[in-house]
Amino acid sequence: MSKWMYMFGAMLIAGFAVLGVMEMQSATTPYVTTVAKARALADKPIQFKGAIVRGKTSYDDSSHELLFTLRDDKGETIRARYNGIKPGNFDTADVAVVRGTYRDGELSANQLLLKCPSKYKGQ
Amino acid sequence: MSVVHRASASREQITSRSGLIGYISAVIAVLVKDSRCELRSKQSISAVLLFAVTSTVAVSFTLGAQGQSSAIASTLLWVVIYFSAMAGLSRSFVHEVETYTAPLLKLAAKPNSVYLGKLAFNFLTLIALDIVTVPLFIILMGCGISKPGLFIALLLLGSLALSAGATMAAAMVSRASSKGALFAAISFPLLVPALGLAISGTNIAMGGDAVLTAANCLHLLAYYCGVVITASLMLFRFVWED
Amino acid sequence: MGRLKTKDKTSAIMPLPLQIFIGLEIAAVIVAAFLYVPPARGFADKESARIIIFHVPCAMIATLAYAISTIYAIAYLIRGNTASDMKSAASASLGFLFTALATVTGMIFAKMEWGMAWNWDPREVSILMLMIVYAAYFALRGSILNSAARAKISSVYNIMAGLLMPFFIFVLPRLVPGLHPSNTLTSRSGLSPEYRIALGGAMLGYMMLYIWILRLSVRISEHAMLRRRKSIER
Numbered sequence: 001m002s003k004w005m006y007m008f009g010a011m012l013i014a015g016f017a018v019l020g021v022m023e024m025q026s027a028t029t030p031y032v033t034t035v036a037k038a039r040a041l042a043d044k045p046i047q048f049k050g051a052i053v054r055g056k057t058s059y060d061d062s063s064h065e066l067l068f069t070l071r072d073d074k075g076e077t078i079r080a081r082y083n084g085i086k087p088g089n090f091d092t093a094d095v096a097v098v099r100g101t102y103r104d105g106e107l108s109a110n111q112l113l114l115k116c117p118s119k120y121k122g123q
Numbered sequence: 124m125s126v127v128h129r130a131s132a133s134r135e136q137i138t139s140r141s142g143l144i145g146y147i148s149a150v151i152a153v154l155v156k157d158s159r160c161e162l163r164s165k166q167s168i169s170a171v172l173l174f175a176v177t178s179t180v181a182v183s184f185t186l187g188a189q190g191q192s193s194a195i196a197s198t199l200l201w202v203v204i205y206f207s208a209m210a211g212l213s214r215s216f217v218h219e220v221e222t223y224t225a226p227l228l229k230l231a232a233k234p235n236s237v238y239l240g241k242l243a244f245n246f247l248t249l250i251a252l253d254i255v256t257v258p259l260f261i262i263l264m265g266c267g268i269s270k271p272g273l274f275i276a277l278l279l280l281g282s283l284a285l286s287a288g289a290t291m292a293a294a295m296v297s298r299a300s301s302k303g304a305l306f307a308a309i310s311f312p313l314l315v316p317a318l319g320l321a322i323s324g325t326n327i328a329m330g331g332d333a334v335l336t337a338a339n340c341l342h343l344l345a346y347y348c349g350v351v352i353t354a355s356l357m358l359f360r361f362v363w364e365d
Numbered sequence: 366m367g368r369l370k371t372k373d374k375t376s377a378i379m380p381l382p383l384q385i386f387i388g389l390e391i392a393a394v395i396v397a398a399f400l401y402v403p404p405a406r407g408f409a410d411k412e413s414a415r416i417i418i419f420h421v422p423c424a425m426i427a428t429l430a431y432a433i434s435t436i437y438a439i440a441y442l443i444r445g446n447t448a449s450d451m452k453s454a455a456s457a458s459l460g461f462l463f464t465a466l467a468t469v470t471g472m473i474f475a476k477m478e479w480g481m482a483w484n485w486d487p488r489e490v491s492i493l494m495l496m497i498v499y500a501a502y503f504a505l506r507g508s509i510l511n512s513a514a515r516a517k518i519s520s521v522y523n524i525m526a527g528l529l530m531p532f533f534i535f536v537l538p539r540l541v542p543g544l545h546p547s548n549t550l551t552s553r554s555g556l557s558p559e560y561r562i563a564l565g566g567a568m569l570g571y572m573m574l575y576i577w578i579l580r581l582s583v584r585i586s587e588h589a590m591l592r593r594r595k596s597i598e599r
Binding site for chain 1: 335336339342343346347349350353354356357
Binding site: 291295296298299300301305308309311312313315316350351354355358361362365 | 508509510511
């Protein structure tokens, strides 16, 4: 077998390893879409997906703390706290995925991922 | 000797074609040769089946009547399959060395063709084992399968993973002197991740709960197979060639 | 393989000043572990925490030894020189020793701290798997008589097990919650300065001891092989 086949094989193995690690990471942060489930998994790292409720967002420029409300699949709302710079498209995004933990009745977020609106309407 | 006859007939078949078709036909030729030898003597499959059936019965003697939890049932099922594999899968290479047909095979086909053929043969042996053992186990242990599709997928992937690790270990052990115990000792570290994943997944398929989700188990088993089979394809010739 | 003098000075393996330094340094670490390092807060037996000064470096060197053994195994398969295979085997046997030491110190600490010697914590499982791999590796080596075949087959096994070990050592502990603390070494407040110094000193001492013993055992294997060749030639 030529050297290139070995290289290719090694890259394949590395690829599988990377996929495996990613799989493990998603295993440790389960995907949650209801507040009830988030409550059940309190103090454990989760990924919570919800719709951003407009009009209930507050952002403190100096301490970089973003407080907002998310609505889950069943219509229940939950308060979320994110420490960091407010993402530029926060006001236009409709769905957010929060990676963090459910603690003391609210979501404390380490990471905030915003999903852009799926329909691109003309302005 | 008819075995030599058959092997040399396949040799003409193999060396006459080249490229990918030749490669695949070599793999199939090895598989067919092994299957023919096996169906003639039925040594390996009978050892494997006998072991599996006796251990299933032994396990379910005390535990079957009480209706065990899914965690225990899934663990025992895979332990039975694993030890049956340890009992039977080493024959694929050890037999070649003991009956001195190995040098012929080394000349007749490329190493990777031999590996893939043996892998296919071991996989089919394990599938045959599963077909006999699993229904028996389910009936005797009285465990319910709440997700049959997942269960079958796990059996398939798990058997592939076990045969991938075991085939490589069998090749390594075929050149050693104390073959039986060494085979189980060597395969164990290689197969532990696969075993753990298969057990977790089967636990979920039987209605239990596990840290990993079913999708996780299936994906990770697939990646395990990918890693082991790719590594084996790269390294097999060092074990096989003198 | 190069000419070997029948009488090797030990200074060829490790220079004398370094030898003295290693001896003194490890002695200093042992003394420091008992006299300089304060008893730890929050542990069941406050004095028992001292064992981590020895336990953690042992475990790290065990993993390092296995990694080096796998690297030499790959080098052997690429180049085919027996020196690489000898180094691979030597590193593996040394790694086995460190793994055993790490397991024993860990079990002692677990017994003192949590009351049970073995807890199925993921890191404990990883060190157990490492022990099993080493044991299987040496069983395989011991049972193949042809030296070239032995080298090739054990190198292949080393690599295959080496591909799966990172799963146990790096992935599983992060996946399953266990008793081992996760951030003590890397975070700022995990270790008080005395512990940090003692731990660093033990790490350095063990590393240099590992290198020294490795070179020594490789040299011994080379001597044994040369003597075998000479007796065959006669």
